[in-house]
Amino acid sequence: MYAIVVTGGKQYKVSPEDIIKVEKLDNKVGEQISLDVVMLVDGDKVLVGDACKSTKVVAEVVEHGKGEKIVVYKYKPKKNVRRKQGHRQPYTAIKIVSIK
Numbered sequence: 824m825y826a827i828v829v830t831g832g833k834q835y836k837v838s839p840e841d842i843i844k845v846e847k848l849d850n851k852v853g854e855q856i857s858l859d860v861v862m863l864v865d866g867d868k869v870l871v872g873d874a875c876k877s878t879k880v881v882a883e884v885v886e887h888g889k890g891e892k893i894v895v896y897k898y899k900p901k902k903n904v905r906r907k908q909g910h911r912q913p914y915t916a917i918k919i920v921s922i923k
Contacts, residue, residue: 826922827862828880834861837919847913850884858882882917889913
């Protein structure tokens, strides 16, 4: 059984006991959250749209952190303009507890 859920403007394919990294959430570590379900696949049965509105995906916040560093380098040729900047995207790791 798996479900397609939406959080942070992105869709993720999840199964029970999966750990995924999503856009940073304001919940504390150890809290349980509920995710919006787009599609649910249970064996041969597939539910999409309004048919899966009653389905709940419960997840637990595992940790907060920052991703790998990305280097952004901009320059203009022949103008002696150079700019180097780094970025680390914050994330929240969540563990899928159940799909009901």
